[in-house]
Amino acid sequence: MPWHQTHIRLRPRPRGFHLVTGELVGALPELARFKVGLAHFFIQHTSASLCVNENADPDVRADLARWFDRAVPENAPYFEHTAEGPDDMPAHVKSTLLGTAVTVPIRDGRLALGTWQGIYLGEHRESGGARTVVVTLQGE
Amino acid sequence: MPWHQTHIRLRPRPRGFHLVTGELVGALPELARFKVGLAHFFIQHTSASLCVNENADPDVRADLARWFDRAVPENAPYFEHTAEGPDDMPAHVKSTLLGTAVTVPIRDGRLALGTWQGIYLGEHRESGGARTVVVTLQGE
Amino acid sequence: MPWHQTHIRLRPRPRGFHLVTGELVGALPELARFKVGLAHFFIQHTSASLCVNENADPDVRADLARWFDRAVPENAPYFEHTAEGPDDMPAHVKSTLLGTAVTVPIRDGRLALGTWQGIYLGEHRESGGARTVVVTLQGE
Numbered sequence: 001m002p003w004h005q006t007h008i009r010l011r012p013r014p015r016g017f018h019l020v021t022g023e024l025v026g027a028l029p030e031l032a033r034f035k036v037g038l039a040h041f042f043i044q045h046t047s048a049s050l051c052v053n054e055n056a057d058p059d060v061r062a063d064l065a066r067w068f069d070r071a072v073p074e075n076a077p078y079f080e081h082t083a084e085g086p087d088d089m090p091a092h093v094k095s096t097l098l099g100t101a102v103t104v105p106i107r108d109g110r111l112a113l114g115t116w117q118g119i120y121l122g123e124h125r126e127s128g129g130a131r132t133v134v135v136t137l138q139g140e
Numbered sequence: 141m142p143w144h145q146t147h148i149r150l151r152p153r154p155r156g157f158h159l160v161t162g163e164l165v166g167a168l169p170e171l172a173r174f175k176v177g178l179a180h181f182f183i184q185h186t187s188a189s190l191c192v193n194e195n196a197d198p199d200v201r202a203d204l205a206r207w208f209d210r211a212v213p214e215n216a217p218y219f220e221h222t223a224e225g226p227d228d229m230p231a232h233v234k235s236t237l238l239g240t241a242v243t244v245p246i247r248d249g250r251l252a253l254g255t256w257q258g259i260y261l262g263e264h265r266e267s268g269g270a271r272t273v274v275v276t277l278q279g280e
Numbered sequence: 281m282p283w284h285q286t287h288i289r290l291r292p293r294p295r296g297f298h299l300v301t302g303e304l305v306g307a308l309p310e311l312a313r314f315k316v317g318l319a320h321f322f323i324q325h326t327s328a329s330l331c332v333n334e335n336a337d338p339d340v341r342a343d344l345a346r347w348f349d350r351a352v353p354e355n356a357p358y359f360e361h362t363a364e365g366p367d368d369m370p371a372h373v374k375s376t377l378l379g380t381a382v383t384v385p386i387r388d389g390r391l392a393l394g395t396w397q398g399i400y401l402g403e404h405r406e407s408g409g410a411r412t413v414v415v416t417l418q419g420e
Contacts, residue, residue, distance in 0.1 A: 002280065003176050003177070003279065003280055005176045005245065005247065036283050036285045036416070037283070037416075038320055038416055038418070040178060040243060040245065042243075042244065042245050042252070043254075044252070044253065044254030044255075044257060045254055045256075045257075046192075046193050046194045046200075046254070046256050046257055051376050051379070052326075052376075052379075052380045052381075053326045053372055053375060053376045054326040054372055057361055059360045059361035060326075060361050060369070060372050062360065062361075063358070063359045063360055063361050063369050063372070063373075064372065064373060064376060066358045066359075067352065067356070067358075067359075067373050070358070071211070071351070072207065076207070078203070078206045078207075078210070079203045079206075079207075080199045080202065080203055081197055081199035081200050081202075081203050089200070089203050092193055092194055092200050092203070092204065093203075093204060093207050095193060096191050096192075096193045096204060096238065096260075097237060097238070097377060098376065098377070099191070099192075099239065099242075099379065100192045100242075100257070101192075101242070101243055101244075102379075102380075102381070103243060103320060103322075103381055103383060104322065104381075105285065105320065105322050105414045105416050107285065107414070112322070112324070112414050113324065114323075114324030114325055114326070114412070115324075116325075116326050117324060117325075117326055117380070120376075132254070134245045134247075134252050136176070136177075136178055136245050138178070138278075138418075139283065140282065140283055142420065143316050143317070143419065143420055145316045145385065145387065180318060180383060180385065182383075182384065182385050182392070183394075184392070184393065184394030184395075184397060185394055185396075185397075186332075186333045186334040186340075186394070186396050186397055211351070212347065216347070218343070218346045218347075218350070219343045219346070219347075220339045220342065220343055221337055221339035221340050221342075221343050229340070229343050232333055232334055232340050232343070232344065233343075233344060233347050235333060236331050236332075236333045236344060236378065236400075237377060237378070239331070239332075239379065239382075240332045240382075240397070241332075241382070241383055241384075243383060272394070274385045274387075274392050276316070276317075276318055276385045278318070278418075
């Protein structure tokens with residue numbers, strides 16, 4: 001079983017950063033078959049992102065959202081792509097900054113995340129809806 | 141054919157964000173041979189970047205450039221690496237922020253990008269010239 | 281030898297950006313066995329990061345640190361995750377912005393970095409201590 005590729009549909013979440021490690025791993029029983037490998041998670045959207053950070057204190061996720069909302073303000077006078085609402089162009093900037101993919105090592109059938117690491121969904125729209133992640137597992 | 145690695149020379153472009161999905165895919169007829177896999181694109185420069193965002197409205201790319209030019213100003217008084225011109229150190233910061241690589245899933249011989257996603261070249265110099273991308277395809 | 285996975289313990293460094301290509305490659309004699317492939321470097325921490333930028337002038341790394349310290353200020357009034365010191369929450373933001381992983385192509389037994397590229401450790405804490413990087417090599 002060298003390759004496994006599937007889609008995972010993340011349930012809708014409000015704007016902000018959300019810990020989704022459990023939802024992703026829960027949909028991937030195939031992880032257990034890999035002794036060593038890589039797991040690639042790719043979100044097929046341009047106003048959301050995937051990233052890795054602290055899995056414990058929810059204040060970190062809220063502070064992260066507050067920093068991003070200040071760094072990428074809504075209604076900036078130089079934004080011209082405004083037809084889809086004030087949260088749209090900032091969402092594109094945040095998604096580009098944070099990226100649409102994370103690759104995590106697999107070791108002994110599990111993601112080899114650090115003790116304090118988790119995978120975040122960055123939801124940058126007010127109502128982004130369900131989000132599709134293409135997962136590609138490979139290894140031996 | 142589990143691995144295919146090649147260089148693609150992207151033609152010179154002006155400073156800004158440019159949709160290069162077509163130029164990349166057009167140079168990769170080998171994609172068609174992979175049922176499932178990953179495509180890794182790596183730009184061998186420190187003042188340009190690769191990222192993924194909206195493939196439709198060019199205003200998104202222009203707004204992105206305007207946001208980055210404000211977030212990373214030229215002639216900041218604390219920059220000391222100034223010998224190569226005012227656009228050089230900001231280019232290094234933007235390249236580091238956005239990253240030099242994107243990895244995209246392959247499905248049924250095509251890049252499994254979302255409907256609205258494309259691959260951007262971030263050209264952060266005024267005259268960066270042609271840019272080299274190392275492409276590594278793997279799969280089965 | 282299609283897969284090789286190991287841990288590398290980077291020695292402690294002060295806050296800032298540090299060129300670690302030599303320390304990483306020196307711990308990976310296995311690179312020589314791959315004609316073509318990918319090297320994935322993943323740091324198992326939430327207040328440090330890995331990225332790629334200029335390998336020559338140390339001013340670039342110092343300017344990068346100065347830019348990040350201004351973009352993500354300590355003691356921002358909206359930060360609530362403050363119990364671990366003023367450098368902690370900014371470190372989480374920087375780590376999320378820059379990312380915890382880099383993937384570099386392998387060609388003829390060596391990392392296919394550009395002439396001017398090196399791998400940086402972004403150490404975002406004052407005293408982050410030694411940092412663990414999981415390295416996964418694959419190829420043929």
